[in-house]
Amino acid sequence: MPQPETAFAHRDLLGIAGLSATDIALILDEAEGWIGFNRGKRKADDRLRGLTQINAFFENSTRTLFSFEIAGKRLGAQVSNFRPEESSVKKGESLTDTALTLGAMRPDVVVIRHEAVGAAVDVARVLDCPVINAGDGTGEHxxxxxxxxxxxxxxxxxxxxxxxxxxxxxxxxxxxxxxxxxxxxxxxxxxxxxxxxxxxxxxxxxxxxxxxxxxxxxxxxxxxxxxxxxxxxxxxxxxxxxxxxxxxxxxxxxxxxxxxxxxxxxxxxxxxxxxxxxxxxxxxxxxxILEQVEMGVAVRMACLDLLTRARRT
Amino acid sequence: MPQPETAFAHRDLLGIAGLSATDIALILDEAEGWIGFNRGKRKADDRLRGLTQINAFFENSTRTLFSFEIAGKRLGAQVSNFRPEESSVKKGESLTDTALTLGAMRPDVVVIRHEAVGAAVDVARVLDCPVINAGDGTGEHxxxxxxxxxxxxxxxxxxxxxxxxxxxxxxxxxxxxxxxxxxxxxxxxxxxxxxxxxxxxxxxxxxxxxxxxxxxxxxxxxxxxxxxxxxxxxxxxxxxxxxxxxxxxxxxxxxxxxxxxxxxxxxxxxxxxxxxxxxxxxxxxxxxILEQVEMGVAVRMACLDLLTRARRT
Amino acid sequence: MPQPETAFAHRDLLGIAGLSATDIALILDEAEGWIGFNRGKRKADDRLRGLTQINAFFENSTRTLFSFEIAGKRLGAQVSNFRPEESSVKKGESLTDTALTLGAMRPDVVVIRHEAVGAAVDVARVLDCPVINAGDGTGEHxxxxxxxxxxxxxxxxxxxxxxxxxxxxxxxxxxxxxxxxxxxxxxxxxxxxxxxxxxxxxxxxxxxxxxxxxxxxxxxxxxxxxxxxxxxxxxxxxxxxxxxxxxxxxxxxxxxxxxxxxxxxxxxxxxxxxxxxxxxxxxxxxxxILEQVEMGVAVRMACLDLLTRARRT
Known part of the structure; x- marks a missing residue:
């Protein structure tokens, strides 16, 4: 399992744009460490114990949502899925208002999927915690x-x-x-x-x-x-x-x-x-194709771990 | 609380067909041990700590889903509900493709409900982990x-x-x-x-x-x-x-x-x-009728516990 | 963090009607203790570890549901959201039958939102565990x-x-x-x-x-x-x-x-x-407005903690 020592230079993961080759190599290296963990007889990891991870998926994507949910839980996070299809978003609340409301609940990391390009950037601007872009329209993933x-x-x-x-x-x-x-x-x-x-x-x-x-x-x-x-x-x-x-x-x-x-x-x-x-x-x-799915969980564990390190030390 | 000693002869629970009277008696005996646990002032049990339980319900059944969810959480599992109604299943993905995708996330036990007879058998055939049939069409439950x-x-x-x-x-x-x-x-x-x-x-x-x-x-x-x-x-x-x-x-x-x-x-x-x-x-x-609901949680705890023993030791 | 010493005089929180000024002051005082906890570098609190919290929301309210879900998880509870829109409620099951079914699963606290005035009172009447009214029609919240x-x-x-x-x-x-x-x-x-x-x-x-x-x-x-x-x-x-x-x-x-x-x-x-x-x-x-959202999590943590104390000691 990756050791919580390495520093990641960014608060958020909003896109590949803005990352250096070193950043990417760091994430891949850390993810490597989770592959064996996921395949083995798991003992619980609880480095994110006590932390609140919100998956705010404004667009359906069961596969990606599920991958982030499992990744967070494997690190011990308290994972909650926000389902805007049932919410005030339907009543016309803006993305920024929704993000501010979620932020007031003091999450430690927010994963956002949204149909609009730039949505993750907008959300990151108003939140105090790390934000991960899980897909923004035709933008980045x-x-x-x-x-x-x-x-x-x-x-x-x-x-x-x-x-x-x-x-x-x-x-x-x-x-x-x-x-x-x-x-x-x-x-x-x-x-x-x-x-x-x-x-x-x-x-x-x-x-x-x-x-x-x-x-x-x-x-x-x-x-x-x-x-x-x-x-x-x-x-x-x-x-x-x-x-x-x-x-x-x-x-x-x-x-x-x-x-x-x-x-x-x-x-x-x-x-x-x-x-x-x-x-x-x-x-x-x-x-x-199936190995991509497996690597998805490992990469997301690495990202969740790296981005929350500053909050945990 | 049941002690994790007894071996169960099957990897999966796909139907009553295939079980012996001894198998059934074992499950009932183990379930007995959980009744008092559920009724008492619960201390947490965490024998499934670190394990990923996926409830893949392709057919709505809040009651059964909820029973499996509570059962898994009471054993300390990380429980995630896969909701195909929001997923690529709608886009025509086959059950086997969906199962392989879930399997690539390395679950430790998958509970499946599906409208087609034989669905749980099909899923078990392609997965490496225990599968529990939570109802397959007019087949078994x-x-x-x-x-x-x-x-x-x-x-x-x-x-x-x-x-x-x-x-x-x-x-x-x-x-x-x-x-x-x-x-x-x-x-x-x-x-x-x-x-x-x-x-x-x-x-x-x-x-x-x-x-x-x-x-x-x-x-x-x-x-x-x-x-x-x-x-x-x-x-x-x-x-x-x-x-x-x-x-x-x-x-x-x-x-x-x-x-x-x-x-x-x-x-x-x-x-x-x-x-x-x-x-x-x-x-x-x-x-x-209400006691049946209560026994449902106990029986499912016993099944989840028994089927994951081999992975935990 | 609040110390689990104070006794709360009520089993349920069904409305402000029935509470004394002392009761309210107690809840507010306890909630104060959670504000810093939520804002800080959280270590996990697990006073509700092993306890089952059911959020039974018969009416959509993502915001309130989410606040209760996060509050419960921050206390270490096993939180499960019951979604009647997918359930037998649609098939005509009465609220009391649904509540009895949930009760048979032996929850430790039930949070209910329903469109009918008095729904929480009806549910509390048939359940053995604490019930929190999260909004009943034009009644109380x-x-x-x-x-x-x-x-x-x-x-x-x-x-x-x-x-x-x-x-x-x-x-x-x-x-x-x-x-x-x-x-x-x-x-x-x-x-x-x-x-x-x-x-x-x-x-x-x-x-x-x-x-x-x-x-x-x-x-x-x-x-x-x-x-x-x-x-x-x-x-x-x-x-x-x-x-x-x-x-x-x-x-x-x-x-x-x-x-x-x-x-x-x-x-x-x-x-x-x-x-x-x-x-x-x-x-x-x-x-x-945003501070209200934040206080919501703290108040709900206080209520969940106070109402389950009797079950934990």
């Missing part, structure tokens, strides 16, 4: 990028020089957004592939854009497939999901032709046989 | 049958030779299904009563079927009334609930005539004055 | 009145002789109802202001009623604004919310004219610029 980085690093032994192809709705994906910041920072080479309507107007420096998925795949070590919203797919491929799958779906055949050694990732939940074949997703030799 | 057995044993001192009449929608009830396995295994004599449309096509060996409720009642020690779904009642009695109540409703009068010493059970929630008169349900001399 | 009293006492150093003006939907507000009992008991002078349709038919002894808000404000030390339901506002002011705001909305200008030193309170959530100007609500020199 830093813990997803961190768990992706950890998954890659564990399998390839490094991030530096790794060739990563990300494919799907690059335009609207916060997962892509955060990964396009974190991976290059750690020395990886990133290419993105999407139909023109799902490609953003501009990309961070050093990211190569491809309309042709096969070209983007050539020589990749890692292929990250993104969940495609059906309504957005219809913009690019009005005729059929089969056309989308033919152009941008990942299969064993496509991998064999263009990136025979690549490992496959997906943030979940998948549309089987749309962006990725079910057979490939289930192939334990190629798919890291 | 083993902890309900166990709490029923415990309730009877406490009141009559034995299960062997006890005459139990179960009445209601036998065809679709997993409560009936599990009890028709557990009670005969423990030596009880079971009769079931229902209108023809609510009687299954076949019954386990040794179960006697009656269309005439009064005949089924004759000499019963225990009468278990099942909740009747109004839409199903309408199949059997299209004209009125009064007709159903006249034919299959339990009252003090009916008991006095046919089973004057019988005690009354119901898994809840009741339709008062449909399958059972409110007056009878509330009669502390005859009704064991 | 005692912990809100207690947190209001604590907020005032901390700012003015006393309750005796303090002039409090409460404005809004006095007729339907349980917050007003409980405050009209608690504040006079503690020696405060209370005036209420509302349009005639929102004024109750009768008021407790000693409460002065005003149709003219400005007259009610004159010389006030504290102004409590109530949330106005838009459908009820329309009864009094069918033409516009602007008319309501002009007659009964609180602003800096109105305060400056009639109660230049008054502090402002609101139980939340606010309708900004309807019953209170957003600018005033946000003014840290005048508004105690």
């Amino acid at each position: 830093p813990t997803q990028a961190l768990l992706d980085a950890l998954t890659i690093r564990r399998h390839l032994g490094r991030l530096d020089g790794v060739k990563v192809t990300i494919c799907g709705d690059i335009r609207h994906s916060r997962v892509a957004g955060s990964n396009m910041l974190s991976l290059p920072l750690m020395g990886a080479e990133v290419r993105v592939a999407a139909p023109p309507s799902l490609m953003p107007d501009s990309l961070p420096d050093g990211i190569a854009a491809y309309e042709d998925f096969d070209a983007a795949l050539a020589g990749a070590d890692i292929v990250m497939m993104l969940r495609i919203q059906r309504e957005r797919m219809a913009t690019a491929f009005p005729d059929s999901t089969e056309d989308y799958h033919a152009a941008y779906g990942l299969t064993h055949q496509r991998l064999a032709r263009h990136a025979p050694n690549a490992l496959v990732m997906h943030p979940g939940p998948m549309n089987r046989d749309v962006e990725i074949s079910g057979e490939l997703a289930d192939d334990p030799e190629r798919s890291l | 083993p902890t309900q049958a166990l709490l029923d057995a415990l309730t009877i044993r406490r009141h009559l001192g034995r299960l062997d030779g006890v005459k139990v009449t179960i009445c209601g929608d036998i065809r679709h009830s997993r409560v009936a299904g599990s009890n028709m396995l557990s009670l005969p295994l423990m030596g009880a004599e079971v009769r079931v009563a229902a209108p023809p449309s609510l009687m299954p096509d076949s019954l386990p060996d040794g179960i006697a079927a009656y269309e005439d409720f009064d005949a089924a009642l004759a000499g019963a020690d225990i009468v278990m009334m099942l909740r009747i779904q109004r839409e199903r009642m309408a199949t059997a009695f299209p004209d009125s609930t009064e007709d159903y109540h006249a034919a299959y409703g339990l009252t003090h009068q009916r008991l006095a005539r046919h089973a004057p010493n019988a005690l009354v059970m119901h898994p809840g929630p009741m339709n008062r004055d449909v399958e059972i008169s409110g007056e009878l349900a509330d009669d502390p001399e005859r009704s064991l | 005692p912990t809100q009145a207690l947190l209001d009293a604590l907020t005032i006492r901390r700012h003015l150093g006393r309750l005796d002789g303090v002039k409090v003006t409460i404005c809004g939907d006095i007729r339907h507000s349980r917050v007003a109802g409980s405050n009209m009992l608690s504040l006079p008991l503690m020696g405060a002078e209370v005036r209420v202001a509302a349009p005639p349709s929102l004024m109750p038919d009768s008021l407790p002894d000693g409460i002065a009623a005003y149709e003219d808000f400005d007259a009610a404000l004159a010389g006030a030390d504290i102004v409590m604004m109530l949330r106005i339901q838009r459908e009820r506002m329309a009864t009094a002011f069918p033409d516009s919310t602007e008319d309501y705001h002009a007659a009964y909305g609180l602003t800096h200008q109105r305060l400056a004219r009639h109660a230049p030193n008054a502090l402002v309170m609101h139980p939340g959530p606010m309708n900004r610029d309807v019953e209170i100007s957003g600018e005033l609500a946000d003014d840290p020199e005048r508004s105690l």
Whole structure:
């Protein structure tokens, strides 16, 4: 288990933007320490004992919420899930008012998911405690990028020089957004592939854009497939999901032709046989999808631990 | 409090099918030990401290969910309720994919409720940890049958030779299904009563079927009334609930005539004055309904404790 | 932190009615002890360790539910939220049946919110454990009145002789109802202001009623604004919310004219610029709104602690 000694230079985790390569390496190193803890015969850890963790999820995301809930409880925190769908938010209360109300209850860390870009930044501005961005609209989703980085690093032994192809709705994906910041920072080479309507107007420096998925795949070590919203797919491929799958779906055949050694990732939940074949997703030799989920808990434990250290000493 | 010494021969609790009389007796004996604990001035028990219990309820059942939640917390577990109604399940994710995702978070025990027969078996097949079936469609509901057995044993001192009449929608009830396995295994004599449309096509060996409720009642020690779904009642009695109540409703009068010493059970929630008169349900001399709820917590504590012993030592 | 020595004369907290000034002072004194605890680097308190707290909220109130949940967890209780919207309540189970079912699970304290006046009293009648009323229809909301009293006492150093003006939907507000009992008991002078349709038919002894808000404000030390339901506002002011705001909305200008030193309170959530100007609500020199939220957690910790003492010794 990680020792509570290292200092983290930030009060909040609002995005990959603002983090240094050293920060990211620190989080990944600490997360490594939790993997064995989670897999083993657990003895309780209670470093967050007595601390209040609020998960304020203004947008449904059972998977991410659950990962943060389990992570906090494994550290001994008192975890409470705030469900705005049942609350005064419905009666028109602003995000800032809700955040101030939560803050008055004196939480020790707040995890926020919200449909608006910048929501986590707004909340952090009015709160006294650490804030973790669990996804803000089409903005950032830093813990997803961190768990992706950890998954890659564990399998390839490094991030530096790794060739990563990300494919799907690059335009609207916060997962892509955060990964396009974190991976290059750690020395990886990133290419993105999407139909023109799902490609953003501009990309961070050093990211190569491809309309042709096969070209983007050539020589990749890692292929990250993104969940495609059906309504957005219809913009690019009005005729059929089969056309989308033919152009941008990942299969064993496509991998064999263009990136025979690549490992496959997906943030979940998948549309089987749309962006990725079910057979490939289930192939334990190629798919890291479940390991991403596992790394998610470890990364979130590391973040919760690091961000609350100052409050505990 | 039960001592963590006894070994339980199974990794999972998927149904009464597969359990021996010895297994059932062990669970009931262990549950006995928790009754006093729950009634007393509780000191915390923390034998499941550090362990993650996931309650994955794909079907609403506040009562059963709550019983498992309280049971787990009383043992010190970190309990998290997975609410698929808000999740990717809605987006078409398969049960197996959801189970694998939950499994990647490294739970120590998963309690599952699902509308499909066999769901718990499917989930157990892909998970590394113990799985408890909290109801799978018209399949099994083993902890309900166990709490029923415990309730009877406490009141009559034995299960062997006890005459139990179960009445209601036998065809679709997993409560009936599990009890028709557990009670005969423990030596009880079971009769079931229902209108023809609510009687299954076949019954386990040794179960006697009656269309005439009064005949089924004759000499019963225990009468278990099942909740009747109004839409199903309408199949059997299209004209009125009064007709159903006249034919299959339990009252003090009916008991006095046919089973004057019988005690009354119901898994809840009741339709008062449909399958059972409110007056009878509330009669502390005859009704064991609330005690069933209490035994439910004790039985679930015993199951959670027994199934996680191998992980704790 | 409060010491578990003092005895509280009541098993339940069902309303301000029935409490003495000594009871209220005791709760406020104990709550004072939790304020610093909540603000500081928390070490865990576990005086409720092993105890089961059920929050049974039959009516949505995320804010109050959350406050009770956090309060219980900070004391080490095992807190479970019962969500009747997903339960057999929907299938027609009576409140008493639901309460008996919860009681059979042997909780140590039950917090209930319900839309019917008297619901908490009904539940307390059938349960063996302490019951806290978290709001019963237009009846009482005692912990809100207690947190209001604590907020005032901390700012003015006393309750005796303090002039409090409460404005809004006095007729339907349980917050007003409980405050009209608690504040006079503690020696405060209370005036209420509302349009005639929102004024109750009768008021407790000693409460002065005003149709003219400005007259009610004159010389006030504290102004409590109530949330106005838009459908009820329309009864009094069918033409516009602007008319309501002009007659009964609180602003800096109105305060400056009639109660230049008054502090402002609101139980939340606010309708900004309807019953209170957003600018005033946000003014840290005048508004105690967030402090009320903070005091809510402290008061609820005190109540949970006091009411469970008898079970713990």
